[in-house]
Amino acid sequence: MEAYRVNPKNGLEFGLYTLGDHIANPHTGERISARQRINEIIELASLAEQAGIDFFSVGESHQEYFTTQAHTVVLSAIAQATKKIKLASSSTIISTLDPVRVYEDFATIDLISNGRTEIVAGRASRVGVFELLGYDLRDYEELFEEKFELLLKINEEEVVNWSGEYRAPLKNAKILPRPVNGSLPIWRAVGGPPSSAIKAGYRGVPMFLAMLGGPANSFKHSIDAYREAARLNGHQPDELPIATAGFFYAAETTQQAQRETYDFINEGMKLTNGRGFPKQHFAQGAHPHDVMNIGSPELIIEKILYQHEVFGHQRYIAQMDFGGITFDNLKRNIDLIGEKILPVIKKYTREKSEGQS
Amino acid sequence: MKIVGLSGSIVGSKTRTAMEHTIKILAEKNPDMEITLIDLADYDIQFSDGRNYLEYEGDTGFVSKVLMEADAIIIGTPVFQASIPATLKNIFDLLPERAFMDKVVGIIITAGSAKHYLVAEQQLKPILSYMKANLVQSYVFIEDQDFYRKEITNDDVLFRLERLVDDLILLVKTYQSMQETREAEYGF
Numbered sequence A: 001m002e003a004y005r006v007n008p009k010n011g012l013e014f015g016l017y018t019l020g021d022h023i024a025n026p027h028t029g030e031r032i033s034a035r036q037r038i039n040e041i042i043e044l045a046s047l048a049e050q051a052g053i054d055f056f057s058v059g060e061s062h063q064e065y066f067t068t069q070a071h072t073v074v075l076s077a078i079a080q081a082t083k084k085i086k087l088a089s090s091s092t093i094i095s096t097l098d099p100v101r102v103y104e105d106f107a108t109i110d111l112i113s114n115g116r117t118e119i120v121a122g123r124a125s126r127v128g129v130f131e132l133l134g135y136d137l138r139d140y141e142e143l144f145e146e147k148f149e150l151l152l153k154i155n156e157e158e159v160v161n162w163s164g165e166y167r168a169p170l171k172n173a174k175i176l177p178r179p180v181n182g183s184l185p186i187w188r189a190v191g192g193p194p195s196s197a198i199k200a201g202y203r204g205v206p207m208f209l210a211m212l213g214g215p216a217n218s219f220k221h222s223i224d225a226y227r228e229a230a231r232l233n234g235h236q237p238d239e240l241p242i243a244t245a246g247f248f249y250a251a252e253t254t255q256q257a258q259r260e261t262y263d264f265i266n267e268g269m270k271l272t273n274g275r276g277f278p279k280q281h282f283a284q285g286a287h288p289h290d291v292m293n294i295g296s297p298e299l300i301i302e303k304i305l306y307q308h309e310v311f312g313h314q315r316y317i318a319q320m321d322f323g324g325i326t327f328d329n330l331k332r333n334i335d336l337i338g339e340k341i342l343p344v345i346k347k348y349t350r351e352k353s354e355g356q357s
Numbered sequence B: 001m002k003i004v005g006l007s008g009s010i011v012g013s014k015t016r017t018a019m020e021h022t023i024k025i026l027a028e029k030n031p032d033m034e035i036t037l038i039d040l041a042d043y044d045i046q047f048s049d050g051r052n053y054l055e056y057e058g059d060t061g062f063v064s065k066v067l068m069e070a071d072a073i074i075i076g077t078p079v080f081q082a083s084i085p086a087t088l089k090n091i092f093d094l095l096p097e098r099a100f101m102d103k104v105v106g107i108i109i110t111a112g113s114a115k116h117y118l119v120a121e122q123q124l125k126p127i128l129s130y131m132k133a134n135l136v137q138s139y140v141f142i143e144d145q146d147f148y149r150k151e152i153t154n155d156d157v158l159f160r161l162e163r164l165v166d167d168l169i170l171l172v173k174t175y176q177s178m179q180e181t182r183e184a185e186y187g188f
Helices: A034-050 A071-081 A099-112 A128-132 A137-156 A194-203 A216-232 A254-273 A279-284 A297-311 A327-349 B014-029 B058-069 B086-094 B119-130 B155-186
Strands: A013-018 A055-058 A086-089 A119-122 A159-162 A170-174 A186-190 A207-210 A242-250 A293-295 A315-319 B002-007 B034-039 B072-078 B104-111 B140-143
Touching (some): A013 A034, A013 A327, A034 A071, A055 A071, A055 A315, A071 A086, A071 A099, A128 A137, A137 A186, A207 A216, A216 A297, A242 A327, A254 A279, B014 B072, B014 B140, B014 B155, B034 B058, B140 B155
Parallel strands (some): A013 A315, A055 A086, A242 A293, B104 B140
């Protein structure tokens, strides 16, 4: 775990992630400007740090209704605005980028942030970015695998000799700058089905598992498959951290939390994904065994501790800003996390040393 | 309420004739509804490549979006090689897994003979059920002999089409009111 800057003794890490979505508030029909949205994301990261949150990440999505396409630029602004919170992408679509440039960007953010930066590399759930940046969708799988391998190689070796199909060869190429501690934690972003988790385990890299909703035990299959694939390929599963990510929203009562989020998530999903979030599924999401962490602080604590017991993961990452939820409500959430949720989560997930109970 | 008729083949006239007649009954009985007839012969649709339906352009994007926005869909299809035509299957492949959730779907089959009368039952219904459609269980099976020069000449077929339309509308209204009752109970 040390190689990935994770210390289980400190308990479950708690993070926030944003896709940088830029969607009108469904109640007012008004959409804030891209300038305001990006600055609020940067401010949200600062507030998260003040509340004791461990991690903050920003994703890139190149379709309509999003605003952090240049996610490394946003991350570098956050790096400068913060002092101790860990920073990452969620995710970087390595398939359609040049791994050399990606590494240069993230190593630079790591220098600005003094060693707090990580990369989460993903395959994109939408295809627009392939056309936009000039790639063939038919190479979807191989583009990711080849470029992800190159990214890992650059992380391990300062001087790189490499050749592949989708990028010009590298001959004794020195990739600079180097990050503060010589290398960066690099994660693989994984969606629901186990097949993708198996690929992460096979390669022996940490897994960032995104979950929209559903019972925790359905996601346990992916986690078990990941650890098993890692073990079978000579890696040590207990040295590989796992992060889970999904919807989060806290309010005084669970019903209030549902009221303040449903229309935002439902309308946001319709716009970005073409299908709303069925109300029946959303209602079931309040069950303590469902991974959707929307509810009262007490319910959320119960859910996260249950998930920790089932998954044994090292980091939980909350998405609470989807669909145009107002900044005031986001700030209230940060307060609830810092005051009510984090202290309890940390208390019950911290590894106890000898003599303590 | 948005109702879409989908004529699923790009050749021949019988399915289109049956669909046009059905749409006429539908419009006469329900003048306040938004009714669209899509005959795939009028569109240039690409094969599904797995992308989200919002990302298709041109005719492919248009047809996918119209179907996704419908409250009810009447699918008309001929029988090709003991199954549905590839053009219709492609439409299903363009859409998300649960595309027909909370939608009512009715079926009209046209065929040369009664030889393949179970195609709807054994091949079309399983796909629609997988995609979570609320099915009008009785479908209308129309044979070649029921047509004469782009007209339906068999009164029995006309009566059955009328029953299909009535059942479809009643089911949409019923499902929508069930949905409203249930959603009102959630309190969010």
